[in-house]
Amino acid sequence: MNKCIFLDRDGVLNVDRVDYVYRIEDLIIPEGTIEAIQRMKKAGYLLIVITNQSGIAKGIYTREDVLKCHEYFQEQCGHLLDDLYFCPHHENFNSASLTRKPNSLMIEKAIAKYNIDRETSWMIGDAHRDIKAGQRAGIKTIHLTEKPEESFSVITTTTLLEASKIIVPEV
Numbered sequence: 001m002n003k004c005i006f007l008d009r010d011g012v013l014n015v016d017r018v019d020y021v022y023r024i025e026d027l028i029i030p031e032g033t034i035e036a037i038q039r040m041k042k043a044g045y046l047l048i049v050i051t052n053q054s055g056i057a058k059g060i061y062t063r064e065d066v067l068k069c070h071e072y073f074q075e076q077c078g079h080l081l082d083d084l085y086f087c088p089h090h091e092n093f094n095s096a097s098l099t100r101k102p103n104s105l106m107i108e109k110a111i112a113k114y115n116i117d118r119e120t121s122w123m124i125g126d127a128h129r130d131i132k133a134g135q136r137a138g139i140k141t142i143h144l145t146e147k148p149e150e151s152f153s154v155i156t157t158t159t160l161l162e163a164s165k166i167i168v169p170e171v
């Protein structure tokens with residue numbers, strides 16, 4: 001079985017915006033992010049992005065925009081991401097879906113496809129719904145947050161690099 005680190009995208013791999021990130025020029029990758037990805041990859045984890053992209057259901061951008069951003073991200077990190085799942089739906093835009101976090105269906109699909117062991121796997125996210133999705137899938141979570149007292153994840157940090165060092169203390 002494989003061990004995996006599931007990663008939220010906006011606010012974890014790239015700087016989030018109040019509006020949506022769908023243009024490559026808005027995709028700002030914080031310092032330390034690529035190092036974190038390399039560290040986790042080197043330790044033998046699959047790295048799979050799990051992202052809500054309801055801007056598609058809202059008509060703000062298209063699937064092609066999302067795929068272009070993902071291709072750009074792969075180029076920046078040397079194609080170390082094993083897969084990227086995105087949920088285009090939103091319940092208020094006529095398309096409720098169990099794939100949309102805090103539901104866990106995207107994670108469940110990846111677990112089935114890649115033969116992932118829940119015991120050794122993690123979800124890293126910056127929103128409560130990421131943590132909920134991880135908990136529903138029965139995996140450990142790390143919440144990137146400035147307000148640890150409000151988090152219901154056992155482990156919290158403020159950056160992906162710190163999170164990667166918790167999961168992989170030695171390289």
Ligand SMILES: [Mg+2]
Nearest residue numbers: 008010011126
């Ligand atoms: Mg996020």
